[in-house]
Amino acid sequence: MxxxxxxxxxxxxxxxxxxxxxxxxxxxxxxxxxxxxxxxxxxxxxxxxxxxxxxxxxxxxxxxxxxxxxxxxxxxxKAFSERDISDSIELRGTLEGLAARFAAERGVSARELEPLKECLAAIDELLRQVPISIESFSSYVALNARFHALLTELSRSPPLVRQIDRASALPFASPSGFVMAQSALPEAQQILIIGQEHHRVVIDAIENREGARAEAVMREHARLAVRNLRLALRNRTHLDLLPALALIKTATD
Amino acid sequence: MxxxxxxxxxxxxxxxxxxxxxxxxxxxxxxxxxxxxxxxxxxxxxxxxxxxxxxxxxxxxxxxxxxxxxxxxxxxxKAFSERDISDSIELRGTLEGLAARFAAERGVSARELEPLKECLAAIDELLRQVPISIESFSSYVALNARFHALLTELSRSPPLVRQIDRASALPFASPSGFVMAQSALPEAQQILIIGQEHHRVVIDAIENREGARAEAVMREHARLAVRNLRLALRNRTHLDLLPALALIKTATD
DNA sequence: CTTTCCTATATTGTATACATAACGCATACA
DNA sequence: TGTATGCGTTATGTATACAATATAGGAAAG
Missing domain, CATH: 1.10.10.10 (Winged helix-like DNA-binding domain superfamily/Winged helix DNA-binding domain)
Structure with missing residues (x-):
């Protein structure tokens, strides 16, 4: 025994x-x-x-x-430099751009785009209230992550989906990550609205099978996020909201 | 005991x-x-x-x-479909395109470009003999892999380098992989020469800090490789040369 | 007082034993 | 004859014991 x-x-x-x-x-x-x-x-x-x-x-x-x-x-x-994070975001945007291009070039049925549009509409609904509450912001994060995941899936390319998942593993490289980084900033509202515009354009481009345009807008989307992360890191007012920020080694470390 | x-x-x-x-x-x-x-x-x-x-x-x-x-x-x-492989190649080309863009935008000293140019010259030397022997072809594969690795490093972006390494882990997504797939084809010679031209352009673009051009040529490079893999898979004359081809599930499987 | 070497301790790398779940086969019943 | 159920075997998941190495601390010598 x-x-x-x-x-x-x-x-x-x-x-x-x-x-x-x-x-x-x-x-x-x-x-x-x-x-x-x-x-x-x-x-x-x-x-x-x-x-x-x-x-x-x-x-x-x-x-x-x-x-x-x-x-x-x-x-x-692992500790990440600020450039590591911004590179990761740009990297992810590039991959998502390729996914959007694949989706556009390979064609997507209206039925497949439906969930994307629902996501879009749900986010629109959330953004209607100003300013956004903390609770609805966390729903925004979830919806945004869902939008990006759905978009990625549209590429119908398992290797690409896999690689995007890997790229999203790093904190702040994921859409919910950098969106959260924006949350504590006053400019957040405006940024979220621009992001929605990007989402709208990419869906339109995929519908019209314009691969280059779909790709370009996703990369622009990522560049917006990079600028934003920089801003967020300047005023470190949100360390309590997002402890993972501690993973970013600053010049003082 | x-x-x-x-x-x-x-x-x-x-x-x-x-x-x-x-x-x-x-x-x-x-x-x-x-x-x-x-x-x-x-x-x-x-x-x-x-x-x-x-x-x-x-x-x-x-x-x-x-x-x-x-x-x-x-x-x-794991078994890979033909599309999985071609997507992986395109994916890798996209990442390498981003690396080339980073290198061009961030600036690279002449000293850092030296090894690249040496690689280029060494490959030129190899390609001078027609047709290429099996032995020199394997040196070509090594040199080509080295060129791509050096180019990747020029981006000075650890996350990107890491991701490219991951993307190269899949057989045929790595440069040596798809180059080998070309080896048994009569068109190989011409393709290698075009590839050298791409290499030359990307170096020139990086030197002149033309990020967009550097990126574009690497993606074009990948598309050439994709077309080539398709060709190689059509006439499966080289299964003995490259057993990893068995990882690609065909329609008959 | 500082530096070096040795020892002890703690932590990782490896091996194996044990438990549990899955798969296959055989047998019995319909 | 076919199907279902039960049992046995095999393989995976987990836990722990053992071995080797790295690190830190102390003691001794310069």
């Missing part, structure tokens, strides 16, 4: 997934500072999983780009 | 890396067919590593895109 296990296991999801989610949350919430070495034993304690699934999760997070392997062994939380 | 271990361990590289390289080789060499489930125990036998490093390697290969997780557990070798 073995000793009764102290650890209570949640069998509904795999331990590996549980550990991965828990660790990612710890990183993005700022509980683990960038540059900090992640102790496996500590991760075992906090996640409740055993060392093997924890290690698998660490490997996945490294591939995701949130962790960095230490040559002597183990992993540390 | 424990039994003497039969397994002889190679301590020069980590078991995880060894297993990853061995498994990738097995996949790309065609020893493991696409769709085939990878048995961990079998992998333990063939790689010489234990189950833990083998599992780590499997996770990494899944993130790399060569394996696919089976819902019920375990991994299988």
């Amino acid at each position: 073995k000793a009764a296990p102290e650890r209570e296991v949640d069998r509904s999801v795999s331990q590996t997934v549980k550990a991965q989610l828990a660790l990612r949350d710890q990183i993005l919430s700022g509980a683990l500072r960038p540059g900090e070495r992640i102790s496996e034993l500590q991760a075992v304690e906090t996640t409740g999983a055993s060392r093997t699934p924890v290690r698998m999760a660490l490997v996945r997070l490294e591939e995701e780009g949130l962790l960095e392997a230490i040559p002597s062994g183990g992993f540390m939380v | 424990k039994a003497a271990p039969e397994r002889e361990v190679d301590r020069s590289v980590s078991q995880t890396v060894k297993a990853q390289l061995a498994l990738r080789d097995q996949i790309l060499s065609g020893a493991l067919r696409p769709g085939e489930r990878i048995s961990e125990l079998q992998a333990v036998e063939t790689t010489g590593a234990s189950r833990t490093p083998v599992r780590m390697a499997l996770v990494r290969l899944e993130e790399e895109g060569l394996l696919e997780a089976i819902p019920s557990g375990g991994f299988m070798v």
